Amino acid sequence: MDEKIRSGCPVSLGLDIFGDRWTLLIIRDLMFSGKRHYREMLGSEEHISTNILADRLKMLLDEGIVVKTEDPSHKQKAIYSLTEKGIDLLPILMQISSWSYKYRPVDEAYVDNAAPYEQGGDWDDLMTELRKVHLRPGDAPTVSNGPSNT
Amino acid sequence: MDEKIRSGCPVSLGLDIFGDRWTLLIIRDLMFSGKRHYREMLGSEEHISTNILADRLKMLLDEGIVVKTEDPSHKQKAIYSLTEKGIDLLPILMQISSWSYKYRPVDEAYVDNAAPYEQGGDWDDLMTELRKVHLRPGDAPTVSNGPSNT
DNA sequence: AGCAAGTGCTTGTATTTTGCAACTGGTTGC
DNA sequence: GCAACCAGTTGCAAAATACAAGCACTTGCT
Numbered sequence: 001m002d003e004k005i006r007s008g009c010p011v012s013l014g015l016d017i018f019g020d021r022w023t024l025l026i027i028r029d030l031m032f033s034g035k036r037h038y039r040e041m042l043g044s045e046e047h048i049s050t051n052i053l054a055d056r057l058k059m060l061l062d063e064g065i066v067v068k069t070e071d072p073s074h075k076q077k078a079i080y081s082l083t084e085k086g087i088d089l090l091p092i093l094m095q096i097s098s099w100s101y102k103y104r105p106v107d108e109a110y111v112d113n114a115a116p117y118e119q120g121g122d123w124d125d126l127m128t129e130l131r132k133v134h135l136r137p138g139d140a141p142t143v144s145n146g147p148s149n150t
Numbered sequence: 151m152d153e154k155i156r157s158g159c160p161v162s163l164g165l166d167i168f169g170d171r172w173t174l175l176i177i178r179d180l181m182f183s184g185k186r187h188y189r190e191m192l193g194s195e196e197h198i199s200t201n202i203l204a205d206r207l208k209m210l211l212d213e214g215i216v217v218k219t220e221d222p223s224h225k226q227k228a229i230y231s232l233t234e235k236g237i238d239l240l241p242i243l244m245q246i247s248s249w250s251y252k253y254r255p256v257d258e259a260y261v262d263n264a265a266p267y268e269q270g271g272d273w274d275d276l277m278t279e280l281r282k283v284h285l286r287p288g289d290a291p292t293v294s295n296g297p298s299n300t
Numbered sequence: 301a302g303c304a305a306g307t308g309c310t311t312g313t314a315t316t317t318t319g320c321a322a323c324t325g326g327t328t329g330c
Numbered sequence: 331g332c333a334a335c336c337a338g339t340t341g342c343a344a345a346a347t348a349c350a351a352g353c354a355c356t357t358g359c360t
Contacts, residue, residue: 005255006195006196006197007195007196007257008255008256008257008258008259008260009175009178009195009196009256009257009260010246010247010248010250010251010254010256010260011174011175011178011243011246011247011250012175012178012196013250013254013255013256014246014247014249014250014254015171015174015175015246016171017254019169019170019171019174020169020170020171020346021165021166021169021170021347022347024161024165024169025159025161025162025165028159028161028162037307037308038307038308038309039306039307039308042308045156045157045159046156046157046159046162047156047348048348049347049348049349050308050309050310050349050350051309051310051311051347051348051349052346052347052348053309054308054309054310071307074306074307074356074357075307075355075356075357076306076307076308076354076355076356076357077306077307077308077356078307078308085253088249088252088253089249091245091248091249092242092245092246092249093161094245095241095242095244095245096160096161096164096165096242097160097161097164098241099164099238099239099241099242100160100161100163100164101160102238103235103238104160104163104164104167105155105158105163106158106159106160106163107157107158107159108158109158110158110159110160170317171318187336187337188336188337188338189335189336189337192337197319199318199319199320199321200320200321200337200338200339201318201319201320201338201339201340202317202318202319203338204337204338204339207338224327224328224335224336225326225327225328225336226326226327226328226335226336226337227327227335227336227337228336228337
């Protein structure tokens with residue numbers, strides 16, 4: 001089930017998916033904070049509501065940006081991972097960060113991390129790293145989420 | 151008059167401003183479609199509502215991302231221009247486009263334009279061009295809207 | 301064996317934002 | 331002097347969001 005498409009413009013088509021206050025923060029958690037579980041993302045400092053998080057994760061699964069697997073250590077635990085499509089969102093997050101470092105009051109706690117994310121940075125290394133962590137080959141999703149199930 | 155800040159994270163700080171369905175489309179209109187007037191933006195194919203457009207333009211003026219000047223040709227006409235801060239959003243739009251070209255059903259009408267926007271493209275030339283068109287030196291905003299920040 | 305804490309959510313409700321359509325006060329061209 | 335155009339504003343319904351509980355389990359501890 002595709003979300004509503006407003007036009008064939010590439011900017012618009014991107015925003016149709018992640019043009020909201022929360023979606024890219026979930027991606028950020030997966031990419032940079034090493035958060036892989038629902039409760040961890042709930043605990044991020046922006047305090048996303050549990051129903052919104054559930055809704056967005058469902059959408060990201062539907063879109064093939066994220067996959068869900070079982071955690072062997074706990075039958076109720078789910079591990080969320082980025083797909084290649086999700087990892088490819090990194091340059092967008094990087095450019096947003098870059099702009100914010102220039103124009104917004106970024107917290108000092110983040111400034112240390114700023115260097116590697118600077119313009120012309122080595123995103124490729126970072127993406128390679130993300131692929132290693134998220135894209136374990138042969139690791140098909142074990143928690144099926146039939147597109148558009150209830 | 152700062153909008154609500156959820157955290158000091160650079161991604162979050164960016165989304166606090168343009169993390170919605172419409173704001174970046176307005177920037178796109180100013181950047182790529184040569185639209186400089188209210189009515190022109192209203193006419194874009196995504197059909198933004200007039201109250202939303204008015205609201206977002208007000209916010210963008212407050213944030214110093216856009217400035218408003220009088221159109222000498224018509225006393226009621228206003229010209230909207232990007233500031234440097236606004237022009238610096240170009241890399242974000244480019245990365246969004248790039249991702250959409252790869253993963254979304256971009257309309258054929260846009261595919262011709264795709265080439266110059268490809269990865270590693272020469273955004274600098276485009277930004278130089280935008281500065282020429284939007285940043286006319288000594289052209290201070292003639293319609294004051296009391297920006298409350300830098 | 302029993303219980304508290306933890307798991308990914310769902311449900312219900314109040315508040316906020318959005319979408320839609322009509323309308324406003326003024327300007328301009330003919 | 332009048333229709334078309336200008337940048338918006340206003341009012342209302344619908345949708346999205348935030349907040350707080352609750353649910354059906356599983357796990358670790360005793």
